[in-house]
Amino acid sequence: MFDATAVPADRRGVGRYVDSLLPELDRAGTPLHIACRVEDVEHYAALCPGAQVLAAPRAIARRPVRMVWEQTGFPALIARQDVDVVHSPHYTRPVLSRKPSVVTLHDATFFSHPEVHERSKRLLFGAWSKASLRLADACIVPSAATRDELVKYAGAKPDRVDVVHLGVDTSVFHEPDADSVRRVRDRLGIGDRRYIAFLGTIEPRKNLPQLVRAMALLAERRADVPVLVLAGGSGWDTTVDDAIAAAPGVDVRKPGFLPLDELAAYLGDAELVAYPSLGEGFGLPVIEAMACGSAVLTTPFLSLPEVGGDVAAYSQPDAASIAAAVEELLDDPVRRADMARRGVQRARQFSWEAAAAAHQRIYRQVARTRT
Structure with a gap:
C-alpha cells in the first residue's frame, strides 16, 4: 500500500518524488495499491x-483532517487490502497498522537547521x-548526508536507514x-538578455x-549583470522582496x-543555475539543471556535493562569496x-528506474523480515 494522500495539488516536494517513483514501480511489475485524494x-x-x-x-484535503485520518481511517483501509508492506512517503506513518x-x-534540516523552518513544521x-x-x-x-545527519541528531541506527538517490526524468x-x-x-x-536561473520553493x-x-x-562593478529569475512557489521567506527592493540595480x-514542460528550456538556456541553499536532503534542482545542460553553482553543504560531485561549482553562502x-x-x-557537458553525463547516473529497483529491494526485505 502506497500512501499518496500527502501529495500537494501543485505536485512540488513530495509530489515530485511520488509522481516520479510510482510509474517506475508500476512498470517494474510491483503490485501497487495507491491511496490518494479523490481528485487524484x-x-x-x-x-x-x-x-x-x-x-x-x-x-x-485539509491537513489536520488528513493527519487524523492517517491514524484512524487509513489503518482500517489497509486492513481491508491484501498488501504486504505500507509505504508512507512523507515522514509520518499509521501507527495502528x-x-x-x-x-x-x-531531509534532516529540521534538526540541523531549525531556524529555516516554520515552528509548526519543525516540531511536527x-x-x-x-x-x-x-x-x-x-x-x-x-x-548519505541525510542518513548521517539523522544518526547525529535523531539517534538513527545506520543499518535501519537506506540511502536511495532520487532520479531525473x-x-x-x-x-x-x-x-x-x-x-x-x-x-x-526578457527577450534575448542573459539570465541566471533559480528553481525551488x-x-x-x-x-x-544573499543571492x-x-x-x-x-x-556595482560591471554593466553586463544578467537578469536574475527566481522561479518557484512562495514559501514563508519574507525577506526576499526586501532584498530585491534594496537592489535597484538588479x-x-x-x-x-x-509549467513542467517549460522547465528544461528555463534551466537549459540559463547562463548558469544558482542554488545557494543552506542545506538539502537531496537537491533535485541541481541534478535536473545538469540534465538540461546548464552549469550549476551551489553550496558545499549536506547533500549538495553528493549530488553535484566534481561537476558543480561551489560557493560559501554569503553574498560576497556568491558574487565572486x-x-x-x-x-x-x-x-x-x-x-554543462559533464553535467549531462552526471545526470545519467541518477534515474528513477534505479530508485524504483532500490525501493523494491527494501519492500521485499521488510516483508521477509516480518513473515
Missing part, C-alpha cells in the same frame, strides 16, 4: 495502469522523524530546443536574499511556478561549457 484518482490510474487506486475521504512499514524521510516533522526511525521497519532517505529534463527556449523567454519577458533555507545581494554587488523576476563565484563563471564560457 484519475491521475494515478493513468500514471500507474497496473495499480489499484483507492480514494481517501474528500475531507483529507500491523503491516510492515517503510517511511521516507526527505522533527517529532515524526524520530518516531518513524523508531517504529518503522525501514526508513528511506535520499542521500529525462523526458522532462533534457537539453532544450530553440522553439521551447523562445517560448520560455517570451513568458519571462522561495523559503529561508534557499538563501535567496540577490550578490547580484547587487556585481551590478533586474529580478519572480514568475512563480513554471558567479563572476568567475560568467567570465569563463569555456568552463561553463565543460560543466
Whole structure:
C-alpha cells in the first residue's frame, strides 16, 4: 500500500518524488495499491495502469483532517487490502497498522537547521522523524548526508536507514530546443538578455536574499549583470522582496511556478543555475539543471556535493562569496561549457528506474523480515 494522500495539488516536494517513483514501480511489475485524494484518482490510474487506486475521504484535503485520518481511517483501509508492506512517503506513518512499514524521510534540516523552518513544521516533522526511525521497519532517505545527519541528531541506527538517490526524468529534463527556449523567454519577458536561473520553493533555507545581494554587488562593478529569475512557489521567506527592493540595480523576476514542460528550456538556456541553499536532503534542482545542460553553482553543504560531485561549482553562502563565484563563471564560457557537458553525463547516473529497483529491494526485505 502506497500512501499518496500527502501529495500537494501543485505536485512540488513530495509530489515530485511520488509522481516520479510510482510509474517506475508500476512498470517494474510491483503490485501497487495507491491511496490518494479523490481528485487524484484519475491521475494515478493513468500514471500507474497496473495499480489499484483507492480514494481517501474528500475531507483529507485539509491537513489536520488528513493527519487524523492517517491514524484512524487509513489503518482500517489497509486492513481491508491484501498488501504486504505500507509505504508512507512523507515522514509520518499509521501507527495502528500491523503491516510492515517503510517511511521516507526527505531531509534532516529540521534538526540541523531549525531556524529555516516554520515552528509548526519543525516540531511536527522533527517529532515524526524520530518516531518513524523508531517504529518503522525501514526508513528511506535520499542521500548519505541525510542518513548521517539523522544518526547525529535523531539517534538513527545506520543499518535501519537506506540511502536511495532520487532520479531525473529525462523526458522532462533534457537539453532544450530553440522553439521551447523562445517560448520560455517570451513568458519571462526578457527577450534575448542573459539570465541566471533559480528553481525551488522561495523559503529561508534557499538563501535567496544573499543571492540577490550578490547580484547587487556585481551590478556595482560591471554593466553586463544578467537578469536574475527566481522561479518557484512562495514559501514563508519574507525577506526576499526586501532584498530585491534594496537592489535597484538588479533586474529580478519572480514568475512563480513554471509549467513542467517549460522547465528544461528555463534551466537549459540559463547562463548558469544558482542554488545557494543552506542545506538539502537531496537537491533535485541541481541534478535536473545538469540534465538540461546548464552549469550549476551551489553550496558545499549536506547533500549538495553528493549530488553535484566534481561537476558543480561551489560557493560559501554569503553574498560576497556568491558574487565572486558567479563572476568567475560568467567570465569563463569555456568552463561553463565543460560543466554543462559533464553535467549531462552526471545526470545519467541518477534515474528513477534505479530508485524504483532500490525501493523494491527494501519492500521485499521488510516483508521477509516480518513473515
